[in-house]
Amino acid sequence: MSGTKSIFEEALKSIESPADIPPELISVVAERVEEAVANSNRAELDELKSQLADFFRALLKKAPTEAVAAARRTPEAPLAATSAFVLGQIGFAQHFAAQSADRRADDSFVEVLSSPQMAAYVRALLKQDLTGQELSAAVGERTETVSRKLKTLRDLGIVDYRRDGVRMFNFLTPSAQAAFQDTESVAKPQRAAIQRLMQDRQKQTPDHFKEWPTFVGGH
Template sequence: MSDWTLMKQLPKAFEAASQLPPGVFSAIATRIEDAIADGSREHLIEMQDQLSGLLKLYASRSGDEVIGALQGSASPDSAAATAYALGQINFAQLLTAQAGTRRVEAAFAMLVEDHGDIVRMLLSRNMTGLELAEATGFRPETVSRKLKVMREAGISDYYREGTSLYNFLTPAAKALAPDLQSADEPRHGGVAVRRAIVSRQSSLQLHMRHALTFAPNPPSETASARVGL
């Protein structure tokens, strides 16, 4: 966090605060959000010091009216005081908007991952609900419920061809789909895991398809009778 190059470059690249491009404030808002999410008090204090230094530097390059607005001593009706207040509101709105957008993106990615079995199938080709049920091992009604959630989240949609409804991934979901684990390396339990286990098991040699044990076989009924058990 200490090596915040942006804080060092700004005073050299822009003489006055009014020359700073909008992208600078967006970058600062992102950095603040990351620091808050990190949960480190030390990082937040360090960032506060760096921003305070930048503010003082640009304030020293400004006129008395601007400094008065920063200190709260300027007339509330002055242009500088109005601009300062609007700037604070605008930055708060920017920080909130960026944080909200990133939360939505994270939630969307999580939904794509949660429906990974179906997403992987649709990544290869458009499929009907019955085709998806056969390919994933889910019951048709389960697939139908999952598809409803996916459509509402913007992960998939469908089109009609004759009497069949074909499901397909939206561009946003397609962009995330390649990051999902392959079907041969399932991470969650359920049908996908059982299907992968059966597939792997069927490829083994016959003597390896059952669990090995070193426990002795239980004595037969006749053997037990012979020794009086």
């Protein structure tokens, strides 16, 4: 979550009042909250909560007196300011719900996640965000094939992208990360059980069945 802290710090340097905050920053905050919740990591949630509290207090210092009164819900706060503050809270909740819903997928979500054709993409993006060319090299497929599969993954809410200058990086959505890890946690014991079964069968097989027969002289 150190990246989130630096985003907040940069935002505070570039604005004169909370009204200057760009909509993109709200989307970033929603993404960070969703990621922290999806990871089910209490430490990450606590860290993000602390960062948001610090950011909120810093914004209060830059806000007009009426806005501060509305944010603190004091009786003397103007009705217009209080209404705007409440609408902002509801608006963020709606934005967060909509953004989270967009990243959830239908029944084909898990099916695609666990398919052999897409598993390589998911595993590569679990390690790090990748451009299309980097992903092509990682999975050993042509860029045209990668572009086509990425579109499928984006349509399902499995993959999203972000721009860094002229480069576009693909990354797994939080729900895809959680679903893939759940799928893997179920599949690993199954694979281990099959491997143990094969090893047990091998031990129980008589020695003369473990070797290929040798045919001599055409007999």
